[in-house]
Structures are given as C-alpha cells and as structure tokens.
C-alpha cells in the first residue's frame with residue numbers, strides 16, 4: 767500500500783500546483799518503496815535527491831504564485847519550505863555519505879509533511895487565489 771495516495775480532494779484548484787503535488791506524492795512513495803525494498807543508503811540518496819530537486823522546483827513555483835497574488839501567508843510558507851528543504855538536503859547528504867538510514871519515523875515525517883503541505887497550506891492558498899478571482903470578476 768502506498769504511503770500517500772493522491773485523491774481529487776487534495777486538489778488546490780491550480781492545475782500546475784496539483785501536477786507538482788502529484789509528483790511529490792509519487793516521489794515520497796518511491797522513497798518509501800526503496801526503503802522497504804532494503805536499498806542501500808547511497809541508492810536511497812539518489813531517490814531522496816530526486817525528491818529534494820522536485821521540492822525545490824515546486825517551492826519556487828509556489829513562491830512565485832505567492833508574490834503574484836500578494837499572498838499574506840507567503841512569509842510563513844517560505845519558512846516551512848526552507849525548513850523542509852534543509853531537512854531533506856541534510857538527509858540526502860547523510861545517506862550519500864552512508865551516515866544515515868531512513869527510519870520509519872523519517873517516512874512518517876515525510877508523509878505527514880506532504881499531507882499537511884497539500885491539504886492544509888496548499889488548499890488555504892488555493893482558496894485565497896479563488897477568492898481574489900471572485901473579487902476581480904465582481
């Protein structure tokens with residue numbers, strides 16, 4: 767069973783963001799599968815590296831959208847993005863150096879982070895964008 771399953775209820779209403787969120791779901795599931803398959807830390811570092819790259823690109827997209835829409839939650843979101851990027855980058859480096867393993871706690875952290883990022887922060891931003899569109903049309 768996948769660690770995280772995408773469903774339409776996770777849509778934030780912005781197609782480009784939804785597509786990137788789906789990729790993040792896929793990558794977190796790949797990290798989970800590779801860990802459970804007993805891959806070596808160096809092999810896991812490659813998969814985590816793909817997740818880090820996708821995260822960084824995704825956060826860049828979101829931050830551009832925050833700026834475009836003058837989103838009041840931008841600063842708080844930026845802090846969360848920076849924190850996660852830093853943790854994931856540290857994990858990748860630790861795996862690549864053979865100093866770290868992916869524990870069940872790390873997998874649960876990734877799962878919970880992704881769910882919160884999409885279902886809470888992402889949807890809050892989606893509703894904000896939708897509300898500004900309604901104001902613009904009115």
Ligand SMILES: [Fe+2]
Nearest residue numbers: 787828883888
């Ligand atoms: Fe996002």
